[in-house]
Amino acid sequence: MTDDFRKLYKDNVVVEVLTVNPGLGIYVRKTRSLMAVDDSNVNINLSKDYDENYPAIFNIILWLMIVMFVVIFGVSYGMWNIDPGRDSIIYRMTTTRLKKD
Numbered sequence: 001m002t003d004d005f006r007k008l009y010k011d012n013v014v015v016e017v018l019t020v021n022p023g024l025g026i027y028v029r030k031t032r033s034l035m036a037v038d039d040s041n042v043n044i045n046l047s048k049d050y051d052e053n054y055p056a057i058f059n060i061i062l063w064l065m066i067v068m069f070v071v072i073f074g075v076s077y078g079m080w081n082i083d084p085g086r087d088s089i090i091y092r093m094t095t096t097r098l099k100k101d
Helices: 002-009 054-080 089-094
Strands: none
Touching: none
16 A cells, blocks of 8 residues: 555655554444333433533623613713703704893
């Protein structure tokens, strides 16, 4: 097989040889029958698995909501307490008769 690659790539080939310790034995995958599945774990009332980014996303959304609430409350409070009175330029220019001081 190495000779075939040498011919194909004009002797520009690196060959790596991997040896396995025979003391480890042969790896065998053991299978189980689907008929032997234990159904005792079906009704154990576990919650669903969350994404690993859930705490970070929750924290970002929580602080965004708190900041938005404070900003909206501050702007609303400021608007509730605006008292332009009768001295504002808007009031003077929109009346039919101009006031003179």
